[in-house]
Amino acid sequence: MKEVAIVGAGVTKFGKRNDVTYRELMAEAIVEAIHTTNQEIKPQDIDGLFVSAAQPELLVEQAHVGNLAAQVAGIQPKIISRVEMACASGSAAMRNAWAAIQAGLAETVLLIGIEKMTQNPKAASKSLCIVPDVEYESIHGITAYSGFALAAKEHMQKYGTTREQLSSVAVKNHYNASLNEKAQFHEMGEIPMEKAINARMVSDPLNLFDCSPITDGASAVIITTKENASKFTDQPVFIRGSGQSTEPSIGVSNMSSISTWNALKRAANSAYEMAGISPKQINIAETHDCFTIAEIIEYEDLGFAEKGMGGKFIEDGESKLGGSLPVNTSGGLKAKGHPIGATGLAQITEITQQLRGQAGKRQVKDASIGLTHNLSGFATHHVVHIFSN
Amino acid sequence: MKEVAIVGAGVTKFGKRNDVTYRELMAEAIVEAIHTTNQEIKPQDIDGLFVSAAQPELLVEQAHVGNLAAQVAGIQPKIISRVEMACASGSAAMRNAWAAIQAGLAETVLLIGIEKMTQNPKAASKSLCIVPDVEYESIHGITAYSGFALAAKEHMQKYGTTREQLSSVAVKNHYNASLNEKAQFHEMGEIPMEKAINARMVSDPLNLFDCSPITDGASAVIITTKENASKFTDQPVFIRGSGQSTEPSIGVSNMSSISTWNALKRAANSAYEMAGISPKQINIAETHDCFTIAEIIEYEDLGFAEKGMGGKFIEDGESKLGGSLPVNTSGGLKAKGHPIGATGLAQITEITQQLRGQAGKRQVKDASIGLTHNLSGFATHHVVHIFSN
Numbered sequence: 001m002k003e004v005a006i007v008g009a010g011v012t013k014f015g016k017r018n019d020v021t022y023r024e025l026m027a028e029a030i031v032e033a034i035h036t037t038n039q040e041i042k043p044q045d046i047d048g049l050f051v052s053a054a055q056p057e058l059l060v061e062q063a064h065v066g067n068l069a070a071q072v073a074g075i076q077p078k079i080i081s082r083v084e085m086a087c088a089s090g091s092a093a094m095r096n097a098w099a100a101i102q103a104g105l106a107e108t109v110l111l112i113g114i115e116k117m118t119q120n121p122k123a124a125s126k127s128l129c130i131v132p133d134v135e136y137e138s139i140h141g142i143t144a145y146s147g148f149a150l151a152a153k154e155h156m157q158k159y160g161t162t163r164e165q166l167s168s169v170a171v172k173n174h175y176n177a178s179l180n181e182k183a184q185f186h187e188m189g190e191i192p193m194e195k196a197i198n199a200r201m202v203s204d205p206l207n208l209f210d211c212s213p214i215t216d217g218a219s220a221v222i223i224t225t226k227e228n229a230s231k232f233t234d235q236p237v238f239i240r241g242s243g244q245s246t247e248p249s250i251g252v253s254n255m256s257s258i259s260t261w262n263a264l265k266r267a268a269n270s271a272y273e274m275a276g277i278s279p280k281q282i283n284i285a286e287t288h289d290c291f292t293i294a295e296i297i298e299y300e301d302l303g304f305a306e307k308g309m310g311g312k313f314i315e316d317g318e319s320k321l322g323g324s325l326p327v328n329t330s331g332g333l334k335a336k337g338h339p340i341g342a343t344g345l346a347q348i349t350e351i352t353q354q355l356r357g358q359a360g361k362r363q364v365k366d367a368s369i370g371l372t373h374n375l376s377g378f379a380t381h382h383v384v385h386i387f388s389n
Numbered sequence: 390m391k392e393v394a395i396v397g398a399g400v401t402k403f404g405k406r407n408d409v410t411y412r413e414l415m416a417e418a419i420v421e422a423i424h425t426t427n428q429e430i431k432p433q434d435i436d437g438l439f440v441s442a443a444q445p446e447l448l449v450e451q452a453h454v455g456n457l458a459a460q461v462a463g464i465q466p467k468i469i470s471r472v473e474m475a476c477a478s479g480s481a482a483m484r485n486a487w488a489a490i491q492a493g494l495a496e497t498v499l500l501i502g503i504e505k506m507t508q509n510p511k512a513a514s515k516s517l518c519i520v521p522d523v524e525y526e527s528i529h530g531i532t533a534y535s536g537f538a539l540a541a542k543e544h545m546q547k548y549g550t551t552r553e554q555l556s557s558v559a560v561k562n563h564y565n566a567s568l569n570e571k572a573q574f575h576e577m578g579e580i581p582m583e584k585a586i587n588a589r590m591v592s593d594p595l596n597l598f599d600c601s602p603i604t605d606g607a608s609a610v611i612i613t614t615k616e617n618a619s620k621f622t623d624q625p626v627f628i629r630g631s632g633q634s635t636e637p638s639i640g641v642s643n644m645s646s647i648s649t650w651n652a653l654k655r656a657a658n659s660a661y662e663m664a665g666i667s668p669k670q671i672n673i674a675e676t677h678d679c680f681t682i683a684e685i686i687e688y689e690d691l692g693f694a695e696k697g698m699g700g701k702f703i704e705d706g707e708s709k710l711g712g713s714l715p716v717n718t719s720g721g722l723k724a725k726g727h728p729i730g731a732t733g734l735a736q737i738t739e740i741t742q743q744l745r746g747q748a749g750k751r752q753v754k755d756a757s758i759g760l761t762h763n764l765s766g767f768a769t770h771h772v773v774h775i776f777s778n
Binding site for chain 1: 446455460462465467521631635636659
C-alpha cells in the first residue's frame with residue numbers, strides 16, 4: 001500500500017457569499033490550498049480530480065460540476081469524478097481519491113468541496129427535504145431536524161443526557177469559531193449558555209443553537225504519494241486510516257438504532273484498524289456536529305467516551321480547547337458553517353492545519369494524530385479518516 | 390495489478406417506465422444482474438457499492454441515492470459512492486469501482502446505473518439545459534442539441550460528411566434495437582432511410598432521428614477479483630483497459646476542437662495502452678451515440694476509421710451487424726434509449742452479453758474483445774473501457 005500525503009489544504013471564508021459566483025468560490029478554495037504548498041505545484045502535476053458537491057443542480061442550477069472544476073483548475077486529469085453522498089460527500093470523495101492513487105490511476109489528486117446554499121432559499125429548503133427517504137418518510141414530515149430530534153429524545157431518555165449538555169456543544173463550538181476567521185459565525189463571537197439554552201425551538205428538543213446553519217463555502221485538498229510529497233511541501237500530513245460504512249437504510253425507520261450509530265462504529269473500527277491505533281491515541285478530532293446531539297453520540301461511537309457518557313464528556317470539558325481531546329476546533333458544522341459538499345474536506349483542512357501547527361489561536365499543542373468524521377442522512381452513512389505527520 | 394472481472398450484468402426494459410417507482414427500477418436492474426451470475430452471490434458477498442445517477446434530485450426529487458441503493462440491495466458496503474459525470478456517470482463509476490478493488494477497499498462491487506426521466510417532463514428539459522455551462526453558454530441558447538449541431542456542421546464542412554451518412558447511423562441503430570427486447574424502440578422495428586432523413590428538424594442539421602430520446606431505465610453490473618469470480622460465474626468477462634480524459638472546459642467555446650475530440654483520443658489511447666491492444670483488434674463496440682454525428686466522430690477518434698472517414702465507415706456498412714466492427718448492437722443511445730445515469734453500465738452490459746455469447750439475435754460471432762465509450766457534456770469528457778474473456 002502506498003503512503004499518501006496531504007500537501008495542501010484550504011477553505012474559503014464560510015457564510016453568505018453572494019460576493020462570488022459558484023466557479024469563483026471553487027477557484028478561491030483551490031488558491032487557498034495551493035498557498036499552503038510550497039507553490040511549486042503546476043497544473044500538469046495534477047492528474048486526478050474529485051469534486052464533492054451535494055446538490056448544485058438545485059442550489060445553483062448547474063450540473064456536471066466535475067467537468068466545470070477541471071475548467072476552473074485549468075487541468076486535464078486522467079481520473080475525474082464528482083462524488084455525492086449528501087453531507088458526507090467530501091470524505092467519500094477522499095476515499096475514492098486515495099483509491100485512485102493506490103490503483104495507479106493518478107499520482108496527485110486535487111479534491112474540491114463546494115456548496116452555495118444561500119442564493120436560492122427555496123431550493124435550499126427543498127435540498128434538505130429530499131435527502132431522507134422522500135417516498136416513505138419526508139412525505140410524513142420526517143426531515144433532518146425531526147430525525148435528529150428523535151435521536152436526541154432517545155439519548156436523553158436512555159442515558160440522562162441534558163439540555164445543558166446539548167447547549168455546551170454549541171457554546172464550545174461558537175467559542176472555537178470566534179478563533180477561526182474563516183468560520184461563518186466568527187464575527188458573532190462567544191455565546192453565553194443562557195442564549196444557547198433559550199433559543200427558539202426548531203424540533204423539540206433541538207433549538208436554533210442545536211442546529212448547524214445554511215452556508216456557502218468551498219474547500220480544497222491536494223494529495224499525492226509520499227515520493228511526490230516532498231516536491232510540494234516539507235510538512236506532509238499522511239492519511240493513516242480510512243473507514244466507511246452504512247446502514248442498509250436511507251430512512252430513520254429502518255435504522256438498527258437511532259441513539260447508537262452502528263455504521264459509525266464499523267467505519268471507525270475500520271479506520272482505527274488500518275491506522276493501527278486506538279481511540280485513546282487521537283489528539284484532535286473534527287466530527288460531524290450537524291446537530292449538537294450528533295457530536296455527543298459521536299464521542300461515544302468513535303470510542304472517545306463510554307456509551308451513554310457523551311454528555312458528561314462535554315460537561316467535563318474534555319472536548320474543549322485545552323481539554324484531553326479537543327473536538328471541532330474549527331467551530332464545527334455548528335459555527336464554522338455547513339456548506340454540504342465542502343464540509344468533509346473542510347474538516348480535513350482543519351486537521352491538516354492543526355497537525356502542521358498552523359491553526360493560530362486555536363492551535364492544539366503537540367497535536368500529532370487527528371481524526372475526521374463525516375456523516376450523511378439520518379446518520380445512516382459514515383466516513384472516518386485518521387491522519388498524522 | 391489485480392485482474393478484475395464482471396460476473397453479472399443486466400439492464401431493465403428501457404422506455405417510459407411509469408409502472409415502477411425509482412427504487413423498484415433500481416431493484417429490477419439488480420435482479421437482472423444477479424440472474425446472469427450462477428446465483429450463488431449473497432448480500433454479504435458485496436462489500437462495495439457505486440451508484441451512477443445524473444440528476445435524481447431534479448428528475449424524481451430524491452437525493453442521497455447511494456444510501457438508498459444500499460437499502461434496495463440490502464447491503465452494508467465498506468465503500469459506497471454515488472458518482473455523477475452527467476451522461477458518462479456509469480463509466481466514471483466503473484473506473485472508481487475498479488480502483489476500489491485495486492486499493493483493497495472492496496473485493497466485490499455492485500454498480501447500479503439509473504435515471505427516471507419521463508415522470509416530470511419539465512424537470513427533464515431543465516436537467517439537460519444545466520449540463521452545459523449555464524453561466525456563459527446555456528443562457529445564450531447553447532444546449533446539447535445546438536452544441537452537437539455545431540460539431541455536425543463543422544464535420545460536414547471539413548470532411549464532406551453527408552445527411553445520408555448521419556441517417557445511416559440512426560437506421561442501423563434502430564435495426565439493432567429491433568433485435569433487443571430491452572430497447573426503448575424495440576417495438577418500433579426498423580425505420581426506412583427516408584423516414585430518418587425527413588424527420589422534423591431539431592437543431593440544424595440534427596433532426597429528430599439524429600437525437601437520442603428521453604428514457605427511464607436502470608442497469609447493474611457486479612465486478613470482483615479474478616480469484617472470486619469463479620465462485621459466481623463460469624463466464625467472467627475481464628476489464629482489460631480503462632481510460633478517461635477531459636477538456637479543461639465544460640463549454641463548447643473553450644474546446645480545443647469540436648469535430649475532433651482530443652479528450653476522447655487521450656482516453657482511448659490510455660485504455661488501449663493498458664489493455665496492450667490496438668483499435669484494429671476490437672471486435673465489437675458500444676459507443677456514445679447521443680447524436681448520430683457523435684457515433685461518426687467516435688469511429689475516427691477511437692481509431693476505427695481514419696480522421697474524416699467516419700461517414701464512409703457507416704456508409705460502407707463496417708459498423709453494422711455482420712460488418713467488420715459492429716457498433717451499438719444494443720441499439721445504442723439512439724434506439725435502446727439514454728437514461729443518463731444508466732447508459733454507461735448498460736453499454737458494459739451489452740458488451741458482457743456479447744462476449745458471453747448471450748446476445749441472442751444480435752450476437753456478433755466470435756466476439757472476444759469489446760470496447761465501450763461513454764461521454765458527457767459537449768464531448769468535453771470521455772471514458773473508454775476494453776473487455777475480453
